[in-house]
Amino acid sequence: MSLLDDLFRAASAAREKAYAPYSRFAVGAAVATPGGEIFAGCNVENASYPVGSCAEAGAIAAMIAAGGRRIAAALVVGEGTALVTPCGACRQRLREFAREDTPVHVCGPEGLRRSFTLGELLPLSFGPDNLTNDG
Numbered sequence: 565m566s567l568l569d570d571l572f573r574a575a576s577a578a579r580e581k582a583y584a585p586y587s588r589f590a591v592g593a594a595v596a597t598p599g600g601e602i603f604a605g606c607n608v609e610n611a612s613y614p615v616g617s618c619a620e621a622g623a624i625a626a627m628i629a630a631g632g633r634r635i636a637a638a639l640v641v642g643e644g645t646a647l648v649t650p651c652g653a654c655r656q657r658l659r660e661f662a663r664e665d666t667p668v669h670v671c672g673p674e675g676l677r678r679s680f681t682l683g684e685l686l687p688l689s690f691g692p693d694n695l696t697n698d699g
């Protein structure tokens with residue numbers, strides 16, 4: 565079984581647990597560390613709508629809490645027929661721990677629809693390197 569399969573399974577399982585009573589749009593996400601550890605998350609909405617969080621944020625939080633610091637690959641599972649790519653805020657969240665060439669796989673419930681690099685989704689990005697002062 566491939567890393568892609570493992571990411572898809574983890575994200576799909578998290579998506580089953582999504583708390584999305586307002587949008588009724590369940591999303592699951594998973595990230596893999598360079599060592600092959602996988603962390604997943606789902607969207608968690610709130611009666612105060614802006615307080616809700618994306619699936620990607622949950623997956624990244626799980627990785628950080630477990631001591632992970634780098635994302636080697638990410639995957640999102642949405643629904644409907646359109647591509648559910650990470651929202652703008654989540655592209656930036658991924659950017660903190662990933663590189664321009666890091667793959668971001670976009671799936672529907674049936675499986676992979678398209679793969680991007682993070683650089684394609686967030687070109688000319690601002691990241692941690694911009695804040696280092698070593699010339």
Ligand SMILES: O=c1ccn([C@H]2C[C@H](O)[C@@H](CO)O2)c(=O)[nH]1
Pocket residue numbers: 584587589590591606607608609616617618619620640648649650651654
């Ligand atoms: O990549 C995405 C796109 C949307 N959502 C969530 C946010 C909200 O709960 C619902 C509808 O936007 O889907 C995610 O979690 N990840």
Ligand SMILES: [Zn+2]
Pocket residue numbers: 618619620650651652653654655
């Ligand atoms: Zn998002």
